Amino acid sequence: PAIDARPHDMMELAFGLIRVLDSAGKAVGPWDPKLDADTLIRALKAMVLTRAFDDRMYRAQRQGKTSFYMKSTGEEAVAVAAAHALDREDMCFPSYRQQGLLIARGYPLIQMMNQIYSNAKDPIKGRQLPIMYSSKEFGFFTISGNLGTQFPQAVGWAMASAYKGDDRIAASWIGDGTTAEGDFHYACTFASVYRAPVILNVVNNQWAISSFQGIAGGDESTFASRGIGYGLPSLRVDGNDFLAVYAATAWAAERARANLGATLIEIYTYRAEGHSTSDDPSRYRPADEPKSWPLGDPIARLKQHLIALGKWSDAEHEAAEKDAVEQVREANKAAEAEGTLGQNRIPSLKTMFEDVYKDTPWHIRKQRQELGV
Amino acid sequence: PAIDARPHDMMELAFGLIRVLDSAGKAVGPWDPKLDADTLIRALKAMVLTRAFDDRMYRAQRQGKTSFYMKSTGEEAVAVAAAHALDREDMCFPSYRQQGLLIARGYPLIQMMNQIYSNAKDPIKGRQLPIMYSSKEFGFFTISGNLGTQFPQAVGWAMASAYKGDDRIAASWIGDGTTAEGDFHYACTFASVYRAPVILNVVNNQWAISSFQGIAGGDESTFASRGIGYGLPSLRVDGNDFLAVYAATAWAAERARANLGATLIEIYTYRAEGHSTSDDPSRYRPADEPKSWPLGDPIARLKQHLIALGKWSDAEHEAAEKDAVEQVREANKAAEAEGTLGQNRIPSLKTMFEDVYKDTPWHIRKQRQELGV
Amino acid sequence: MPTMNMIQALNSALDTMLTRDPNVLTFGEDAGYFGGVFRVTDGLQKKHGLTRCFDAPISEGGLVGVAIGMGAYGLRPVVEVQFADYIYPGYDQIVSEAARLRYRSAGDFTAPITIRTPYGGGIFGGQTHSQSPEALFTHVAGLKTVIPSTPYDAKGLLIAAIEDDDPVIFLEPKRIYNGPFSGHHDQPVQPWSKFPESEVPAEHYAVPLGKAKIVRAGGDLTVLAYGTMVHVAKAAAEETGIDAEVIDLRTLVPLDIEAIAASVEKTGRCVIVHEATRTSGFGAELAALVQENCFYRLEAPIERVTGFDTPYPHAFEWSYFPGPKRIAEAMRRAMKG
Amino acid sequence: MPTMNMIQALNSALDTMLTRDPNVLTFGEDAGYFGGVFRVTDGLQKKHGLTRCFDAPISEGGLVGVAIGMGAYGLRPVVEVQFADYIYPGYDQIVSEAARLRYRSAGDFTAPITIRTPYGGGIFGGQTHSQSPEALFTHVAGLKTVIPSTPYDAKGLLIAAIEDDDPVIFLEPKRIYNGPFSGHHDQPVQPWSKFPESEVPAEHYAVPLGKAKIVRAGGDLTVLAYGTMVHVAKAAAEETGIDAEVIDLRTLVPLDIEAIAASVEKTGRCVIVHEATRTSGFGAELAALVQENCFYRLEAPIERVTGFDTPYPHAFEWSYFPGPKRIAEAMRRAMKG
Ligand SMILES: Cc1ncc(C[n+]2csc(CCOP(=O)(O)OP(=O)(O)O)c2C)c(N)n1
């Protein structure tokens, strides 16, 4: 629809499913963003790299090199498509499953690993659980362990941007389960009332740890339809279809930049692996469920599309996979050289007492001294 | 619609306005509850009594006999219609503006006044601000000063009732402004997921103290349409039309009792007077706005209907008004005889330390002794 | 110099900052067009425009969450929470987010926000318009907690809070918005204009955070108080005739431990006063600190005069409120001890 | 008698109460089919059915709000909050509603609910899986706060909490779910089965709320602790050789002041230990109470060994955690003093 169409007139989009790639890998329908092959190949490589990164870091945790890890396997298109549809300067307020944003924006893998290993080079000084990255420079808001809190924050950032006449917009992501938090409601309410230039994404990967999306209300209506009551344009998109996610995001971004306000997007995908390294999905869902997931693998689907376009081949894909694994291996070697968790090669102890406040007050200084640092 | 119709198939009800009484006072359309005249007359008298009560208590505050009061003027049908459509045993979780529930259910006026005057006979022992009534016996949940908290509580009560195979249902009321609290979202989510036998009412009187409903998002879509995203049947009703409110409530109650789950009802009305005795609406809305409010006065409209039916007359109405004023005068005389705020005719001081816990622990006992009681 | 009550002083602080710094804006429930239920933002929308001072939905969690995002962008939002009793829906955003942003991002993102809210009793507000939740914030690392007791301090401290780069919980003692309060509710209220603390410069000035103020010098006993209780404690001191030193803490975190320790080292006796419920109130932290810092100098147990461990009951306003009588008794006990 | 770790003991408590009392039910995020991320509700849905033990949306505010409504109806819901660090979205319903229902309705409505949640550090959980928020509840009149330190107490206290007619915040020290912890992270963890406290009756029993327990008798120094720190304090006492009396408070509100005062009257010295941040932590209340009750008997300043006033940092797990070394130093200071 036109970006200035009335939300009320596009309600059906909240109940359908926006798709571009057909089963043969052809791009069809009105949402085809008509991207050039170079962009598609860059995006494909970013998704491949994200998956290779996840696999390596998952192993690192299993090898005891860190305490925790979370993969985005099967959901790579969610973050990577957004990274391509948004401007580099737009601000992202992600959940812990959009590492693809950093990777697609070219954030150094070693920095991510240093954070995961909580080593002396960790950009956030060992203060956060692995994967809770933060990089203002790369437009990636500090990840919170508390679900949902970033949603209204993104709205506030967008309101500030609009207030400043800045044309950057904000985007945020939460999961299907997280929609049940008050923050989802706060974000939709403020985004609607103040027409904030923000994209509110609900990544419906159908599971919240062990709870099926129905426990969050997903069986009664779509998560996209939650936007209707706020008068927000609400789109439901095939999250494993890179072109569909790109198109929906680009549409919402254009709308936001035109000061037409916020959009709610439900990105319908599937969590192909465990919730985290602490989780064992076989306890609560059939082992073969991932295999039988109908909407396919976002990487395989974009690959198929590029091959259908005659711009890509199995050989090139294999090479790209090898290259990704190699990049990750290199970065990991360097990161491990800086130390992994438990080796006690961590930032200096006095940094533990810094950044609680801009200037350290007497009582924290005193506590530092009690610790003899 | 049939009580088991699919919410998705009645979405338009969330955007329209259910009305029964036409401008001539005739009951028209599919929602006509076809009530007998006796019921209508009882209801009319309850509304008249509620208004008389409000007027007297407002004066009492102005006379310095208490600290605070809130009227429901112009919104009497909201509570009184519900009281008649619900069973006497159904549990109400109201806001501070549904005093009509207690009055219609025959709660002694003097008890309400004793609470308002915080005197020695106050059933809640002087512990709450005026109008924060509580009566389990009359199915009226203790009013909270914190907006919205009763909404998920009503859902929990309803879940408990269903769990017990008890056929009582719950109903709750919040204002348009209060929909912005997380509690609104929690209530809708849990009511949807667990199909709780509860009626969730949003009383859209268009003002939240000085804020027009638009500040809560009411300009972007209807409050009723908030229910769509949760898959709840969502009705939007003319709140000054007694028959419409009755019909919508009765429909939702029947649905809940048939274990078909919760209903969200937006009751569209108008706050005819100030928010409370602490408020001066002339500071933020045109003085003549109440006069020009199109949907009329719920009492005048029901009166007109009964007269049109030939079951009522101006004379009888005048008599009913006189009688109401008389009842209130009587009760108030008796209540004032028990004491008004500031006369220090309050419950014994030791009661201040009771009911914090079932059994008073040592530290509170000690504090009581320090006070010498 | 203009004479202002505390409401006017707070309004002047906001007006001053809105005028000086385009990154400052303020919003809250009824805070825009109407000017706030206590009139603190009165006239600011008219003067500075809809985008600088506006109404917000009734959603304390949203208010704070949105303010944090604005702060992360680089603005300095000032949020009004209508009553401190209603701040809890925003508690998660305050505790989990505003307080931790700088630390968890190693300074990459910060939340230079100020959350203003009227608190305290003495106004027949019942249990949901009388609360004193300061200790729920002093326990949270990353937050600063500030409480003024005069118009002059109210303006200077609010400006300091807005200019501070960390999140500040700014609690306003609503009982003394219009005039100080001795605790003798039967006596007529004196307007601020009768007191020198109502002389408030029209222009910009800051009262530094973290500095207490001796409001009554004395040698025999130290009384620690803040907000409304500063005035009640002063009244109690006058009435007992005890040579008490009354200290207005002004900032609870970071606390001016030097001023406190210096006074108790001098007097050897200490009474702590607050309206909040006793158990785990901020008085507990003060008592712990005083005995840690001045143990060998203490001549009597540190006394706490506080609200009781019950909700604040409407009818019992003056029995619940820690008035001059209860404070005087504690002072006498501390002198005997 | 069966041998249980703390998880099994908690599971047994829930199983016992679900079996005895049809008004008891339990729910939480991942607590139904899956049995909870820490397995505390494992098997309960299978045994007692979907209506007695079920999954809930990720909505702590909703969890508590709904539980309050169930409590008002007459049920005794037991809510699991997945981590104490995530309880804040439910804070308003806990503080403004559950805690006040009985008081504000003069006993007409009550909230006999139990909120279980794992808390504390020592598991490399970083700042959002390691918090100790107990003081945010002890300040709120109307709430009881309970913390077990052994499997036996865990079952007995949880049953007492469920049977209690007031809302109870039940904090579970997750670090010692599987075995006690001396604080020496470099030493192998011993499973509970090696300790007598793991002998837990299969049937119903209650450990009364409000009663502390002397877990190590001693004459020279009193150590006050709860949860994981009880074991760390015991280890520290052994290592210093100081004849310390270690008291496991078990319930913070209502507190067993008699047991505390009796011990300090005997020893004249007191060290308080907790994981929570220091400022306004529950240790402050304990210090205030001890000096109020035992002032003339105290021979040294009361020491507090606590978490630092920073978020709990992932990489610095063992520097942040108040281990035996820091406790031992405080004990020695208290003995010198
Ligand atoms: C406020 C809060 N409550 C609970 C948790 C524990 N928790 C972490 S992840 C998670 C599941 C989230 O599921 P979803 O929102 O669908 O995101 P997904 O993991 O599927 O990407 C839960 C319950 C938390 N981190 N924060």
Ligand SMILES: Cc1ncc(C[n+]2csc(CCOP(=O)(O)OP(=O)(O)O)c2C)c(N)n1
């Ligand atoms: C959590 C909370 N925030 C703010 C308030 C202050 N307050 C009391 S009534 C009110 C307006 C409510 O408006 P609405 O929900 O429309 O109900 P109405 O008064 O119109 O019936 C406000 C903001 C409160 N009581 N509780």
Ligand SMILES: [Mg+2]
């Ligand atoms: Mg999910």
Ligand SMILES: [Mg+2]
């Ligand atoms: Mg309203």
